[in-house]
Amino acid sequence: MFILWVFLFALAAIYGQGRMFKRFVLRELSYQRKFQQHTCFAGDEIELVEQLENRKSLPVPWLRVESQLPAQLQFRQGENIEVSSGSLYQNHRSFFSLGSYKRLTRTHHIKALKRGCYRLNSVTITGGDLLGLHLLQTQLQLNDELIVYPRIADVPFHLLPSRSMQGEYAVKRFIVPDPFVVAGSREYQPGDSMKQINWKASARTGELQVHHYDFTAERNMLILLNVEDKELMWRSVTNEPIIERGIEWAAGIAAAVIGQGMAVGLATNMPLVKSGLDSTRIEGNRGHEHMLLLLEVMANLQLSSTETFIQLLEYEASLGYTNCDIVILSAYWNDALELASAELRGNGNSVTMWEIPRADSDTRSAESSRQDGEGISA
Template sequence: MWLLLWFILILVVFSLWAAPEYWGAKVYPRIRVETEPVDTIVDIGDPVTFRCRFINPTRLPCPRIRLSWVLPEHLRSGSDTDTGQVDIDFYLMPRQSAEVTFTVYAARRGVAEWNEAYLQFTDLLGLRKEYRTVYVHARMVIRPNRKKPIEVTKALTELIGEMRTRRYYSEDPSLFMGLRPYQAGDPLRGISWLATARSGELMVKQFGHTTASKVLILFNGQTVYPFWKTFYKHRIDVMCERLIQIADKLIDNGTSVGLLTNLNDNIMRSCYEPAASGAYQSARLANRMGSITPYATSSMADLIHSASDYAAQDDTILLLTSYWDAEGIRALAGMSRRFKSVLVYNLNWGEQTGTLPGVPTFTEQLSEDEPGEKGEVS
């Protein structure tokens, strides 16, 4: 009797050891995973759905499977207890296929990219676990905040008015282009009183220009000295939002806008966007602001020196910056002598004082909402 009990006990212990071993050798490695590649461009707050298909070709079930995705800092799961990781539990019957979907939300500007997820297989009794890495391709370019309306600052209004006024200086009265409704800031000498009397509202004459209406925006990503050592993620995000606002305002006024920056681009691998106008250019610049990194590849002075290779003398140069130093000021003074119109839009977090001599400067005062968002490259 005791011999039979010992035999049954040994058989049970052997089964508890051998069954997970068999599942781990014959079943788990044969589970196939098919993931749908994700390569898209989204705005902050947009949902993105991932789909994975799991196939069990064996005659045995998989009682417990857990799919784990570690989310980049740019994404959120949307749950109240967001831990930065998505865990999905499911099971597979013999010769069954199942599709697993989950949704994440874009939370911050930048490139969200990752190439692997993790599978955890557990036997029916939970005594043994097997782990496996699944290689996927997922990349999202998250553009700066474009949906949430941001109050137009006084500095931005003054900047647009200054550019429009400078363009009126170069109008050719012999090139009459048409009429349009009066807008705040239009000179009174341009009002067509006959058209105003006929339509009942102020109408302004539109003329051609002796020079092209083209603006090259210099986006200076240097935030401290030295440029390669330290960066502020939050500040770069705010600057990207402001650049899109400025570009959209200029494009709405029929201006061709180009971009030159000293920030590295994860997707385009280029620091220059040729000048163009229209809705497509607004989208291209927004995409650029999503894919650039906070890492500056050159100083503000080097960025200003390189502007001569991309702009003509009649173009308007707009420098968007939150930092300057003595070398940058000297380079800016030299650029103002080469180009007819040079303007500076300064985003000030309370560190820069004074104005740039000889260059029209529009300053916007900001507060540090995220003081910890600072990185350092060693």
């Protein structure tokens, strides 16, 4: 009879604690997960912080926190976390146990393997009784983001367009005529604007003269990046590593140019993630803030084609701008692209083509590139 009472009491205790934990285990419980920093470069290691707080007198015997992250965010080995990784995404679980009115913080070390924009969307929290017989589950929405910039490639800056140089060194500014600085007059040439005519000098010499302007530091550079990894590519990129390397080279060129105090812009036949099917174009500017803008744009580029690169070159030529140093980054080059780039040269721009390196042959590839239709040597 005593054993029966003990058995009944045990059943009542198991049932009672199960009902109690099922009802209260997730109450007055808060969970936060965030990146310790919101920007980094590919290859950097950052911290992911989890914080769990129990704001009630009832202890929490166990909690399981499950979530999904892109596989490009790699957890350091030995972390107190269970990870099941696939090719695109990884599922991971964290286990907690909290006493009454306790707060627990865990810091995980994550390596960002690839550029991109990564969001923390939601987590699923599961709790239960002491024996795990009764489970209660809830889902929390998170709102945190990590922007991983592309690596900045070490580009051969001395091979950039010669119009950006003066003498044996790169000047702090690009050199173009300044219409506000008149240095004299010269004979009229076909193509000169009527606004440039110097009537006094024309009357004095008996020949049509125009103002001769001095030069100032306002030349721009434009990077044209081709997403097509081969000729006749459709929409999808098959050789992703080479296009990723092209993005890294674009970042390297932008950093080198801005580091010299110059202005730089970017145009590519790639769309931004979740921005539709439009090509991406950033007007030229200078300074640290503009470099951060370019890096963020490059982090969000989607590896798909919005238009052919020939169409992009034709559009750039149709804009009619002049006095711009243009650097083309492409995995291939052919006569059709050469013809399209000739229109940009005809507008008064310098055009340099760099083939995107396919391996660790950055300098060799740059040395085999073309500037204004001619080879460049280091």
